[in-house]
Amino acid sequence: MILRRFNSTLIKELSQYKPRPLSAAEYIQFEKTGSIAESFKFCRHELPIRLINILEESNALPISFVPEKIQEIKDKYNATLEGLLPFINAEINDENIEKFDLEINRIIHRHRYVIEKLGIGIAEFRDNLNLNNPKEVTQAEEKIHYFLDRFLINRTAAKLLCHQHLQHSAALQNKPYRQSTRCFQTLEINDIVATVAKRVQDECDAYFKRRVEVELLCWDGEAEAECEKIEMVYIQVHLEDIVYNIIKNAMRATIQHNQNQETLPSLKVLISKGPNNVTIKVSDRGGGGSVEEQQRWGGYLYSTGVDEPAANLNNPITVPMVGYGFGIPMSKVLARYLGGDVVIRSMESYGTDAFIHLQTDPNKLFEVLPVYTSKTESFYKTKNMVNEWVTGKEQKISFTSK
Ligand SMILES: Nc1ncnc2c1ncn2[C@@H]1O[C@H](COP(=O)(O)OP(=O)(O)OP(=O)(O)O)[C@@H](O)[C@H]1O
Ligand SMILES: [Mg+2]
Numbered sequence: 001m002i003l004r005r006f007n008s009t010l011i012k013e014l015s016q017y018k019p020r021p022l023s024a025a026e027y028i029q030f031e032k033t034g035s036i037a038e039s040f041k042f043c044r045h046e047l048p049i050r051l052i053n054i055l056e057e058s059n060a061l062p063i064s065f066v067p068e069k070i071q072e073i074k075d076k077y078n079a080t081l082e083g084l085l086p087f088i089n090a091e092i093n094d095e096n097i098e099k100f101d102l103e104i105n106r107i108i109h110r111h112r113y114v115i116e117k118l119g120i121g122i123a124e125f126r127d128n129l130n131l132n133n134p135k136e137v138t139q140a141e142e143k144i145h146y147f148l149d150r151f152l153i154n155r156t157a158a159k160l161l162c163h164q165h166l167q168h169s170a171a172l173q174n175k176p177y178r179q180s181t182r183c184f185q186t187l188e189i190n191d192i193v194a195t196v197a198k199r200v201q202d203e204c205d206a207y208f209k210r211r212v213e214v215e216l217l218c219w220d221g222e223a224e225a226e227c228e229k230i231e232m233v234y235i236q237v238h239l240e241d242i243v244y245n246i247i248k249n250a251m252r253a254t255i256q257h258n259q260n261q262e263t264l265p266s267l268k269v270l271i272s273k274g275p276n277n278v279t280i281k282v283s284d285r286g287g288g289g290s291v292e293e294q295q296r297w298g299g300y301l302y303s304t305g306v307d308e309p310a311a312n313l314n315n316p317i318t319v320p321m322v323g324y325g326f327g328i329p330m331s332k333v334l335a336r337y338l339g340g341d342v343v344i345r346s347m348e349s350y351g352t353d354a355f356i357h358l359q360t361d362p363n364k365l366f367e368v369l370p371v372y373t374s375k376t377e378s379f380y381k382t383k384n385m386v387n388e389w390v391t392g393k394e395q396k397i398s399f400t401s402k
Helices: 005-014 024-033 036-060 068-087 094-110 114-128 134-172 189-208 236-257 291-297 327-337 374-381
Strands: 184-188 214-219 231-235 267-273 277-284 341-347 351-359
Touching: 005 036, 005 068, 024 134, 024 184, 024 231, 036 068, 036 094, 036 134, 036 374, 068 094, 068 114, 094 134, 114 134, 134 327, 134 374, 184 189, 184 236, 189 214, 189 231, 189 236, 189 267, 189 277, 231 236, 236 267, 236 277, 236 327, 236 351, 291 341, 327 341, 327 351
Parallel strands: 214 267
Antiparallel strands: 184 231, 267 277, 277 351, 341 351
């Protein structure tokens, strides 16, 4: 895919810049003191830089990795870039700022279903893999996994920039911003966790006709106790998505692993807030997985949910209990984007602990953004990467043969 020629000089110039990560504290400070003209100046430059970085990276992916749906996403990115470029050298006045806000709204609208398209695209990619060549599969998976992590962080960051700009614009006109849950704000996280847990409980009720109880406790410095208010600055929809994915996995595993039991083991959720990290631990008794299985859980190409009864999916009241198999990698992406992480550890046949780690201090809640470099390019282009480890699984040696 080639970007239109008439913009090529500008694109070349912008591609020299690295994305400029911001912290939650900077975003919040800017809300208080920044003008809309400053926000316009920052976004019209920063958004194209972030887009160009990821478009260049997607161009480095081997052609065979790019099914139709992924190509459609790239076309959307190109259209967005073309919509933004005319603003780069535009005069800073009310009329242009208003046009820019409209363009940002158009961008948000255009990219609404990218995750769904990506899910279908990845499924297509998975179906086309040559399973007779395990080495090729491993290498293809490694590259596509690396790309998706970076693509999704880039998308998340671009989306935040758009919403923060629109929220700022609305605030300066004394209007409410309907999508403020997509921007940084102070959240009561124990409330959010409780609400999300209730939502998944209801979904399980409807889908499996079974209910998993949740014991939600908070560490108060001395004991695990009923939760008082635990506050932190974060993006509400990100926190909800991460917690939803993790609790949904835990409840599904609990119900499926204990289907012959009359009472289900409850889910234990513990929240702690330290000077550096807020951690949410979700512990289930859903049977866990082996070391090998756990290694695959974090992949975009892995789900054990394919055999869900299809009849349920046609019932409008029930929400499917598995989607594209993205839950864990997407949760990791969202947490890592702001310097956190999601770590999952199982005890096979017993259960799983999932730890959601987030940065406590808004000054340390920094965006972590991918930068496209020659090293990234050579990673995608290198064919037949040499395996640096061998295991007995690959080497069928018989000690008795001569
Ligand atoms: N707590 C858990 N206990 C047992 N298995 C788990 C647990 N969490 C994840 N898994 C396994 O990891 C797989 C991948 O999880 P992931 O959340 O990424 O995708 P999914 O749940 O299959 O689909 P999606 O999250 O997109 O709806 C699951 O299908 C399941 O087999
Ligand atoms: Mg899941």
